[in-house]
Structures are given as structure tokens and as C-alpha cells.
Amino acid sequence: MTVHDSTLSAPPKHVVCTICDIGCQLRAEAEDGKLARILAHENPAMTANICFKGVAAPEIHNHAERLRKPLKRVGERGDDHWEEISYRQAMDEIAERLAEITKRHGPESLAVSTSGWNTQVTHGMDRRFMNLLGSPNWISGVALCAGNTAAVNKLTYGWFPSPDFAQTKCIVLFGHNPKKHSWTPIYNAINYARSQGAKLIVLDPRVSDQAETADLHLRLRAGTDAAMCLGWLHVIIEEQLYDQDFVDRWTVGFEDLRQRVSEYPLERVEEITGVDRELIAQAARLYATSQSAVIPWTPITDQQVSSTSAIRLHSILRAICGFLDAPGGELLGGFNPDYIPESKLQLHEHLSQEQRDKQLGSQDHPAFTYRAQDLLGDATERVWGYRYADIVMGCYMANPSAVFRAMATEEPYPVKAFFVLGNNALLSYPNQHQIHRGLLNQELIVAHEIFMTPTAMLADYVLPGDVFSERNHIADSWSWSTRMTLSQRIVEPSAECSSTYQFWRDLAHRMGFGEHFPWDTVEDVLDHRLSPSGKSFSEFESETYFHMPPTEHRKYEKTGFATPSGKVELSSSVLEQLGFDPLPYYREAPGTSAEYPYAVFTGVREDAFFQTGQRNIESLRKRSPTPKVFLHPDDAAREGLADGDWLRLETPTGQVVARLAIHDTMKPGHLRVPHGWWYPELRGEQQLAGAFLSSDAVLCDDQTEMLDHEQGVPHFKGFPGRVVKLSEPPPLPQRVLEG
Ligand SMILES: Nc1nc2c(c(=O)[nH]1)N[C@H]1C(S)=C(S)[C@@H](COP(=O)(O)OP(=O)(O)OC[C@H]3O[C@@H](n4cnc5c(=O)[nH]c(N)nc54)[C@H](O)[C@@H]3O)O[C@H]1N2
Numbered sequence: 001m002t003v004h005d006s007t008l009s010a011p012p013k014h015v016v017c018t019i020c021d022i023g024c025q026l027r028a029e030a031e032d033g034k035l036a037r038i039l040a041h042e043n044p045a046m047t048a049n050i051c052f053k054g055v056a057a058p059e060i061h062n063h064a065e066r067l068r069k070p071l072k073r074v075g076e077r078g079d080d081h082w083e084e085i086s087y088r089q090a091m092d093e094i095a096e097r098l099a100e101i102t103k104r105h106g107p108e109s110l111a112v113s114t115s116g117w118n119t120q121v122t123h124g125m126d127r128r129f130m131n132l133l134g135s136p137n138w139i140s141g142v143a144l145c146a147g148n149t150a151a152v153n154k155l156t157y158g159w160f161p162s163p164d165f166a167q168t169k170c171i172v173l174f175g176h177n178p179k180k181h182s183w184t185p186i187y188n189a190i191n192y193a194r195s196q197g198a199k200l201i202v203l204d205p206r207v208s209d210q211a212e213t214a215d216l217h218l219r220l221r222a223g224t225d226a227a228m229c230l231g232w233l234h235v236i237i238e239e240q241l242y243d244q245d246f247v248d249r250w251t252v253g254f255e256d257l258r259q260r261v262s263e264y265p266l267e268r269v270e271e272i273t274g275v276d277r278e279l280i281a282q283a284a285r286l287y288a289t290s291q292s293a294v295i296p297w298t299p300i301t302d303q304q305v306s307s308t309s310a311i312r313l314h315s316i317l318r319a320i321c322g323f324l325d326a327p328g329g330e331l332l333g334g335f336n337p338d339y340i341p342e343s344k345l346q347l348h349e350h351l352s353q354e355q356r357d358k359q360l361g362s363q364d365h366p367a368f369t370y371r372a373q374d375l376l377g378d379a380t381e382r383v384w385g386y387r388y389a390d391i392v393m394g395c396y397m398a399n400p401s402a403v404f405r406a407m408a409t410e411e412p413y414p415v416k417a418f419f420v421l422g423n424n425a426l427l428s429y430p431n432q433h434q435i436h437r438g439l440l441n442q443e444l445i446v447a448h449e450i451f452m453t454p455t456a457m458l459a460d461y462v463l464p465g466d467v468f469s470e471r472n473h474i475a476d477s478w479s480w481s482t483r484m485t486l487s488q489r490i491v492e493p494s495a496e497c498s499s500t501y502q503f504w505r506d507l508a509h510r511m512g513f514g515e516h517f518p519w520d521t522v523e524d525v526l527d528h529r530l531s532p533s534g535k536s537f538s539e540f541e542s543e544t545y546f547h548m549p550p551t552e553h554r555k556y557e558k559t560g561f562a563t564p565s566g567k568v569e570l571s572s573s574v575l576e577q578l579g580f581d582p583l584p585y586y587r588e589a590p591g592t593s594a595e596y597p598y599a600v601f602t603g604v605r606e607d608a609f610f611q612t613g614q615r616n617i618e619s620l621r622k623r624s625p626t627p628k629v630f631l632h633p634d635d636a637a638r639e640g641l642a643d644g645d646w647l648r649l650e651t652p653t654g655q656v657v658a659r660l661a662i663h664d665t666m667k668p669g670h671l672r673v674p675h676g677w678w679y680p681e682l683r684g685e686q687q688l689a690g691a692f693l694s695s696d697a698v699l700c701d702d703q704t705e706m707l708d709h710e711q712g713v714p715h716f717k718g719f720p721g722r723v724v725k726l727s728e729p730p731p732l733p734q735r736v737l738e739g
Pocket residue numbers: 018019114115116117118141142144145299421422423424425427428429430448449450451453465466467468500602603610611612613675676696697700716
């Protein structure tokens with residue numbers, strides 16, 4: 001269990017917020033053994049503002065509904081009836097049942113699903129456990145967000161860069177819309193860059209907050225980002241706006257790329273994207289001729305049928321315009337030499353080739369699985385010193401849709417044990433009904449959670465997790481940056497709570513590989529991870545809250561790039577070897593029709609919540625009491641709908657209810673759906689607390705034509721749908737309807 005410290009003190013300590021996965025550096029104060037207040041950091045660069053959710057951390061951490069005791073299911077799966085048991089009993093039983101299931105069905109019959117921030121505080125121990133056991137079937141929300149971007153970036157230049165906002169002269173946002181209460185540090189960084197004269201180009205179907213003040217706004221049709229990038233390249237190559245010297249010395253495949261790009265003249269790109277060709281050319285010129293420029297990571301291109309091409313096209317733009325590892329451009333940081341990365345701790349080398357070959361989805365959609373990423377192993381070792389570079393934990397994943405299919409159908413083999421940690425899996429991937437069938441077909445489900453979620457309600461065991469105010473940590477953004485930031489425990493966790501680290505460690509000891517988990521506590525792991533720096537965690541925490549080695553630019557001049565050719569692969573040798581088109585292209589997703597006339601995009605975060613969370617936090621729920629679907633006034637008028645009406649949104653895959661919000665910022669013909677809605681207050685009244693009523697995951701399909709070929713990620717940006725006015729209110733209690 002967690003080591004208890006009797007000297008917990010009241011003065012503010014440094015924390016890294018993990019309510020969302022951006023990890024703001026803040027300070028926090030405790031009173032009477034409870035988190036009392038979140039305070040701004042003393043470093044002026046980090047004090048600009050704190051988001052609603054961060055401020056609400058005390059309400060979240062001290063909430064009456066926080067899980068505090070391990071629960072064991074009684075009755076049918078999903079009935080939500082429990083008995084409280086001890087942590088020790090829960091772990092003993094889980095270990096025994098897992099051993100029995102994996103003996104019967106093989107180690108690959110265990111799948112694990114987790115997510116961004118919670119993964120980071122696990123120190124890679126989940127993968128370590130699975131690699132020792134022999135299961136390759138690890139999935140995560142990062143398959144749809146940043147993790148997959150990291151894996152696909154590696155195909156082109158062997159790393160996942162981070163933008164140098166502080167010095168940049170041009171920022172390009174492909175849909176990404178950081179706001180004061182959403183992705184707050186990036187919002188601050190953009191504001192700072194703009195105060196220093198940086199130009200802003202926004203590509204977004206609607207007038208987003210960032211679009212409102214942008215220098216150029218391109219209102220493209222949803223899902224057409226790859227075509228837009230091909231149009232930009234057309235201009236940049238034709239007008240010779242690229243960095244000829246870099247292209248000659250450091251790239252392979254430029255002539256093939258030129259050929260491919262010639263298939264996308266601006267007339268064609270205008271037709272696909274709906275954006276005026278002159279505006280496309282103007283934006284491409286502004287980007288390419290800026291002294292420095294960044295295309296920050298965006299989830300928008302992580303979730304389209306042409307995702308791999310779109311992500312690669314961002315990489316290619318960065319490279320040929322000379323912005324890679326350059327001041328104000330995109331920094332290829334590499335591993336922080338003072339901190340052992342998760343990539344090393346995960347022990348991927350322990351997983352046999354036979355088990356790697358069983359990784360679900362890797363045959364059809366290999367890009368972020370072992371099958372593709374292993375082809376980069378030699379180059380990664382040569383340039384970055386480690387064979388595995390699991391940046392953002394997105395580089396050796398199974399395919400989520402393939403895992404849920406195997407759970408539901410037992411094809412190509414049975415997956416019968418499912419562990420879900422810090423992830424509300426039922427609502428967090430496409431095709432929610434298939435996920436549900438998969439969960440119902442399990443012999444063992446373990447959820448590690450801080451609140452009872454619809455996914456946890458389907459578990460056999462629910463283990464209470466700790467939160468950031470209760471754990472020590474050093475965050476390094478999953479090796480995405482070289483920053484090391486301190487997070488200090490300021491209050492004691494409940495006695496029966498565990499960290500995700502502790503969970504894997506304790507399970508490993510029960511399953512016979514305790515020797516590979518020699519660290520008793522999180523602090524012991526932190527000491528180990530810090531060993532290259534010669535410091536212990538307590539020394540680090542007493543000396544600093546932040547450490548970052550000096551930035552060194554254009555390191556590739558000494559080492560080459562971590563790709564098989566050592567160059568930037570404009571034409572990807574890895575994709576070619578796997579039988580895919582080595583060059584980027586645009587593919588149109590199944591489109592709108594008379595029956596389903598709108599292009600639906602999901603996502604667009606709500607300020608009050610992180611993803612599927614916090615609907616039970618009163619101060620936050622007040623800000624957004626009900627789910628809202630957004631529509632342009634002309635479309636609403638044609639449908640005979642008024643602002644605030646309850647409606648049903650239908651797609652060929654499923655339907656949800658929500659209230660209508662009419663906004664002239666919407667692009668006509670498009671429907672915007674929020675992510676992650678369920679109703680904690682309906683627990684006990686509706687199946688799984690209304691998990692199927694308003695969740696975007698029931699709307700999104702994951703049949704082959706709706707998936708990106710190379711990665712198998714779903715198309716969340718522009719799938720066909722329609723709205724239906726409800727003749728009577730949806731099956732929700734009055735208090736929700738009035739919300
Ligand atoms: N259908 C659909 N799916 C999506 C998306 C979408 O728009 N639509 N978005 C995708 C994106 S961009 C992302 S980033 C992912 C996000 O996926 P997740 O990061 O899994 O997001 P959440 O839904 O917030 O689930 C996190 C869960 O962790 C719990 N939790 C919070 N803190 C802790 C902790 O400290 N310890 C433990 N053990 N648990 C904790 C919360 O209660 C919550 O239930 O989802 C992806 N999936």
C-alpha cells in the first residue's frame with residue numbers, strides 16, 4: 001500500500017493536475033488532512049489562469065461519491081450491486097482468476113484499456129506486467145489522441161516533435177481550439193506567441209474561439225484535412241517555397257511526393273474541402289515563408305479515415321519547409337538523460353515474437369502496433385539510445401476496435417479478462433454497442449477508478465484509485481517533452497485506495513514475477529527513474545519543481561533521423577514494407593445522403609468537463625447541465641427546430657438525445673455532438689446510468705470503410721447523420737430535462 005508520511009504539512013506544495021491529460025503545474029494547500037485549495041504557481045509563466053476543472057479539484061477529490069473501498073460484484077454483471085471487501089482479498093482473488101483464465105486461453109486473453117494521464121503515473125508498469133505475462137493486447141484512449149500521432153510521426157522522422165511556441169512566428173491549428181478552460185497551457189502559449197507577433201492560421205469548419213481572432217480562417221468541410229494539406233504542398237512545391245537544401249540533404253522520396261502532389265491541383269482541393277483556392281494558396285504561402293512555424297498536435301487528424309496521411313502530411317510540411325528541430329519550429333527533444341523513460345521500464349523485449357504476432361488488429365491496421373513500430377527499432381536505438389520509443393504511450397498498442405470485437409465474438413481468439421484503469425472504456429471508443437457486448441462476454445473485469453462509471457458498473461472488482469493530491473510524481477509528458485515537473489503528495493489517500501503503480505506491482509508479486517517489480521513504493525520507482533541524475537526523489541523535491549536540459553537544435557546533423565534510411569522519409573519505407581501506399585493521399589469517407597444529410601463531428605470539448613468525467617460534480621455540472629447538439633440557424637429553420645428543443649440525432653449506427661443549440665458559428669450542413677455524456681444521477685434508475693442515451697460513441701461506426709486503413713482509427717469528423725424533432729420529451733427525469 002501507499003507509504004504514509006506523518007509529516008504532511010499545510011504550506012502549499014507543487015502539484016501537476018491530472019484531471020485532464022495536459023498536466024498543468026499548480027500549487028495546492030491542504031487543511032485538516034483534505035485538499036482545500038488550488039493556487040496558481042509562483043512561476044509567472046504558469047500563473048495566467050487556472051481552468052474550471054482545476055479549481056474544482058478539492059470538490060472532486062473530497063467528493064462523497066469517491067470510491068474508497070474495493071468492491072466485488074454480487075448479482076448479474078452490470079446490475080450495480082456490490083459488497084465491500086479488503087484490498088488484499090480483491091488482489092488475491094483477481095490474481096487467482098487471471099492465472100486460471102490465462103492458463104485456459106493463453107496470456108493474450110487479457111486485454112487492458114487505459115488512458116492518457118493515468119498511464120503516465122503508472123510508470124510503464126502495466127506494459128511491464130503484460131510483457132512478462134505475454135499479452136500484447138494493451139489499448140488506450142491515446143489510440144485516438146496524440147498516442148497515434150506519435151506513432152505515425154515516427155514513421156516519417158523517428159520522433160514526435162513538440163512545438164516551440166515561445167519563439168515561433170506562425171501557428172497553424174488544424175481544428176485544435178485551445179481555450180481558457182480547455183488545454184489552458186497551450187491557450188496561454190498561443191497568446192504569448194501572438195503577443196510576440198506570431199501569425200495564426202486556423203482550419204476549422206466552424207468559427208471556433210481561435211478562428212475568431214485568426215489571421216486566416218479556412219472553413220473546410222469536416223474530414224478533409226488531408227486534402228487540404230495536399231493542396232498546401234501543391235502550392236509550396238510548385239512555387240518552390242520549400243527548403244531546397246534540407247530536402248536535398250535530409251529527405252528521401254521528394255520526387256515521388258512531387259508526383260503525388262501533382263494529382264491535387266487547387267481546383268480539386270477546393271472541390272473537396274469547400275475552401276476558396278486563393279485562400280488555400282495564401283495560407284500555404286504564409287506558412288512556408290514564415291521565418292519559423294508550428295503545426296501543433298491536433299486530435300482532429302487523429303480521428304478521420306485519412307488520419308495516417310493527414311498526420312504524415314503535417315510531418316512532411318514541417319520537414320520540407322525547414323522547421324524540424326529549428327528555433328521556433330518543431331523540436332525533436334529525445335529522451336531526457338536524467339530520467340529513465342517508460343519505454344525502458346516497459347520491458348517490451350520480454351514479449352516473444354509469437355505473442356507480438358497475436359497483437360489484435362496488427363494484421364489489418366499495423367501503424368501503431370508492434371508490427372510497424374518494430375521496423376523502427378534499430379534506427380531508434382541508433383539515434384535515441386533505446387530500442388523502444390513509446391512516446392505518449394501510443395507506439396506499441398493493439399487496435400481498440402479489434403480488441404472489443406475479439407471480446408465480443410472470440411475471433412480470432414477469445415479475450416476473456418479485461419482490466420480498465422482510469423478509462424471509461426464503454427463510452428471512449430467507437431461502436432459502443434460492440435464494446436458493451438464485449439464486456440458482457442468477459443469472465444473477469446477489473447476497474448481501477450475514482451468514481452463509479454458505466455464501465456466500472458460492468459466490472460467484477462472495482463478498485464478505488466488515488467488522485468494527484470495523494471501521490472508523489474515527476475511528470476515528463478510520456479517523453480513527449482524533456483521537462484520534468486514535480487507533483488507532491490499533500491494529503492493521505494484512504495487506506496484501501498491504491499495507485500495504478502501499486503496495483504500492477506501487487507498483482508505481479510501474486511502472479512510470480514515479483515522479482516521484476518523490486519520497488520515497494522512509488523517513491524522507490526521515482527528514485528530508480530531519477531538514478532541517471534544521481535538524485536533521489538526527496539533530493540529532487542527539496543531542490544526544484546522543474547528541470548529541463550538546455551535545448552539543442554538540429555541534432556539530426558550529428559545522428560541522422562531515427563528511420564531506416566536515416567533521413568526524413570517523405571515516402572515511408574515502413575508503410576511500403578507493410579504493403580500500404582508509402583505516399584500520403586486523401587480518401588473520402590462514406591458521405592451524406594438524402595436520408596442522412598448532415599456531416600456529424602463529435603468532440604468539441606466542454607469547458608466544464610474532461611471527456612466522460614465530472615457530470616457528478618455540482619459546480620461543474622451547473623455550467624453545462626445537459627448535452628447539446630449544435631446546428632446552423634438555416635439548418636434549424638429548415639428542420640423546424642428551436643433553440644433548446646430536445647431532439648434525436650440518428651446515424652446508421654445509433655441514436656442519442658440532446659438539446660439543440662443554434663449557433664451561427666456552425667458551418668451549414670454540419671452537426672456538432674459533444675463527447676462523453678452519461679447521467680451519474682440516473683444510477684439505479686436507468687441501465688448503466690443512462691450510458692446509451694446521449695453518448696457520441698453509440699453514433700460512430702467502426703466497420704472497415706469507416707476506419708483509417710493504416711491505423712484502424714475511426715472517422716469522428718464528418719460521418720452522416722440526421723436530426724429528428726421529438727414529439728415527446730426523452731426518457732429522462734424532469735430534473736434532467738429542466739437542467
Ligand atoms: N466516442 C469517443 N471516444 C473518444 C473521444 C471522443 O471524442 N469520442 N475522444 C478521445 C480522446 S481525444 C481521448 S483523450 C480519450 C480520453 O479517454 P479517457 O482519458 O479515458 O477519458 P475519460 O472518459 O475522462 O476517462 C477517464 C476516467 O478516469 C477516471 N480517473 C480520473 N482520474 C483518475 C485517477 O487519478 N486514477 C484513476 N484510477 N482513475 C481516474 C475518471 O473518473 C474517468 O472515468 O477518449 C477518446 N475517445
